[in-house]
Amino acid sequence: DAGVTQSPTHLIKTRGQQVTLRCSPKSGHDTVSWYQQALGQGPQFIFQYYEEEERQRGNFPDRFSGHQFPNYSSELNVNALLLGDSALYLCASSRVREANTGELFFGEGSRLTVL
Amino acid sequence: DAKTTQPTSMDCAEGRAANLPCNHSTISGNEYVYWYRQIHSQGPQYIIHGLKNNETNEMASLIITEDRKSSTLILPHATLRDTAVYYCIVRPISGNTPLVFGKGTRLSVIA
DSSP states (O other): OOOOEEEOSEEEEOTTOOEEEEEEOOTTOOEEEEEEEOTTSOOEEEEEEETTEEEEEOSOOTTEEEEEOTTSOEEEEEOSOOGGGOEEEEEEEEOGGGGGGOOOEEOOOEEEEEO | OOSOBOOSEEEEETTSOEEEEEEOTTOOTTEEEEEEEEOTTSOOEEEEEESSSOEEOSSOEEEEOTTSSEEEEEETTOOGGGOEEEEEEEEESSSOOOOOOOOOEEEEEEO
């Protein structure tokens, strides 16, 4: 049973460019959350997707957008990249009917470097 | 912002119990305490959660004080593979509230 998979694992972009990160949730999971983790910090919540809609959002600008597909996989898009967007981007999946458990399954992340 | 306070770092000898404290003095009656850990270059991993009773699973034990203002995560026999950053998180019981991570405690298990 595959866990949460993310791609790419590493990428380098320049300021002003756009990036798309991808996530496949754990089998049987229907909810995907995205987190940003800067070096030396804990993960920060970006947004959560369920039934192909953004359900909750953290304190991130509109440059950060996402999408969820009918197969529950998800994309995170960041436009007009800034140096400060350099971070590890983590995807986490869960089942909405088990939301009360608070148990998330995380992927290993996509490390984005903006030059 | 995170509602918990944890020491920045701790050391533990291999084979000994690792006791990681967490202060959550403003916890509400409807909030659970969760623990996650993040091994270097990996995503966070769920460990355990509890409301007010002590909890134990195959990974760890969680001891919550009677007033619920603090808790301790116990790894009974720490190994080198337990070296990681450990996050203590407070979250409401119901709904789909996102986890709010602080900076956690960096645990180093030493041979």
